[in-house]
Amino acid sequence: MPELPEVETIARGLAKRVTGDLIESVWLGQKKEPLKSPATEIAATLEHSCIASVRRMGKHIVFDLVRNASKPKPAQWIVHLGMTGRLQVCAAQDEIAKHTHAILKLKSGRELRFVDPRRFGRLSVAQAGDFAAAGVEPLEVDLDRFITLFRGRKTPIKSALLNQKLLRGVGNIYADESLFRAGIRPRRRATTIPRERLGKLLTAVKEVLKEAIALGGSSVSDYVNADGERGFFQLQHCVYGREAEPCLVCKTSIKRVVIGGRSSHYCPRCQK
DNA sequence: ACTATTTCCTGGATGC
DNA sequence: TGCATCCAGGAAATAG
Numbered sequence: 001m002p003e004l005p006e007v008e009t010i011a012r013g014l015a016k017r018v019t020g021d022l023i024e025s026v027w028l029g030q031k032k033e034p035l036k037s038p039a040t041e042i043a044a045t046l047e048h049s050c051i052a053s054v055r056r057m058g059k060h061i062v063f064d065l066v067r068n069a070s071k072p073k074p075a076q077w078i079v080h081l082g083m084t085g086r087l088q089v090c091a092a093q094d095e096i097a098k099h100t101h102a103i104l105k106l107k108s109g110r111e112l113r114f115v116d117p118r119r120f121g122r123l124s125v126a127q128a129g130d131f132a133a134a135g136v137e138p139l140e141v142d143l144d145r146f147i148t149l150f151r152g153r154k155t156p157i158k159s160a161l162l163n164q165k166l167l168r169g170v171g172n173i174y175a176d177e178s179l180f181r182a183g184i185r186p187r188r189r190a191t192t193i194p195r196e197r198l199g200k201l202l203t204a205v206k207e208v209l210k211e212a213i214a215l216g217g218s219s220v221s222d223y224v225n226a227d228g229e230r231g232f233f234q235l236q237h238c239v240y241g242r243e244a245e246p247c248l249v250c251k252t253s254i255k256r257v258v259i260g261g262r263s264s265h266y267c268p269r270c271q272k
Numbered sequence: 273a274c275t276a277t278t279t280c281c282t283g284g285a286t287g288c
Numbered sequence: 289t290g291c292a293t294c295c296a297g298g299a300a301a302t303a304g
Contacts, residue, residue: 001297033280059298083297084282099282118281120298155275164299172297260276262297 001220002081004138004169005212005233008056009225010087014112015054017089022050022107023065029101034085034116036124045075045125046104058133058168061087065128074128082120088113135168138205146202150190157193158186159260161205170205173218173240176265178204180239185271186264187257211236239265 002010026043028035035042049065052074056062063077079087088097090111096103102114102123114123124131136145149166150157160166161175170178179186181204184197193201212218217231220241225231234241238248243256243265252269 003298080298082281082299116281117283118297120281122299153274159275162298261278263295 001083001171001173002085002217003059003171003174004056004209005174006217006225006231007059007061007081007169008213009217009231010081011054011056011061013225013227014061014087014089018051018106018110018112019053020051021110023047023104023112024107025105027103027105031101031119033119034101034114034121034123036122037126042077042123042125046077049075056169057131058135058137058164059171060131060133062131076126076128076131078124078126078131079114080122082116082118082122084118085114085116085121088115133168134165135163136166138167138169139209141167141202143199143202147195147198150193150198153190155190156187156259157184157190157201158262158264160190162260162262167205169209172262172264173220173237174205174208174212176240177208177238180266180271181208183271185268186259186266188272239267241265 023046026046028039028043045065049067052064052066054061054063059080061079065075065077067073067075090113092109092111097115099117100113100115104112106112150160153160158175158179161170161178162172176186178201182197182201184193184201212233215232215236216225216229218233218237219230220234239254242254245254246252247254247267247270250267250269252267254265255268256263256265258264
């Protein structure tokens with residue numbers, strides 16, 4: 001389940017491999033769910049465009065496209081991987097995986113393929129600059145801005161952290177790990193948390209995300225980066241996926257509860 | 273303006 | 289072995 005660190009890792013890997021390549025043609029599958037923009041528009045935008053750069057915005061991967069004289073306006077291809085989406089750089093003769101929804105033929109002879117069994121991923125195109133994901137980047141936000149995000153919100157802090165309109169890129173794993181490090185229970189109402197404690201939370205969020213990026217993300221199910229390699233941050237998880245195991249700090253049994261439909265893990269002793 | 277709930281999907285795990 | 293059922297989860301849609 002790619003969250004910010006995984007998407008960052010994938011975007012960096014893709015940037016290394018496909019920057020400067022030219023998209024010669026595009027095939028799109030028949031399933032409509034993965035496409036947010038009309039298929040004809042996606043194909044027309046991608047074909048004959050050069051990939052100028054690949055970067056992450058929240059949980060989205062943005063391909064900046066430079067185009068030829070007949071279509072001079074720069075555009076963007078925006079990919080959200082959802083739960084199980086993958087972007088593979090393949091040799092043209094490589095077997096086409098089940099659940100392949102898009103294939104971009106590149107001038108280098110390789111193919112960039114979008115594979116997504118669960119079809120929660122989304123593909124779209126936009127004119128350069130038109131795509132503005134809501135919310136602030138957690139690695140860039142300052143404390144004052146961070147505090148205002150939660151002002152007056154009665155929702156549990158866990159739900160607020162997952163709300164992409166507030167903060168973009170934090171998902172279930174990193175929300176739980178950040179709350180553990182900050183000593184805050186996931187059900188705690190956001191508006192009741194004092195400024196000082198929100199400061200701890202922001203520090204925790206940034207540390208967790210940076211450490212996870214450094215380790216190539218968390219591979220909890222089948223996540224692999226653009227080079228097919230697993231991440232290693234799952235080895236650092238203190239609470240996520242550790243229900244009934246002892247807290248690494250105080251040995252208390254880790255609890256799992258459901259908040260807003262999301263499983264949430266915490267230490268009842270370390271988190272208040 | 274918020275918040276809570278439901279919906280979309282398939283593969284893997286579980287239960288009988 | 290086979291079949292049914294449940295669960296995971298991001299974000300959009302819907303309802304309150």
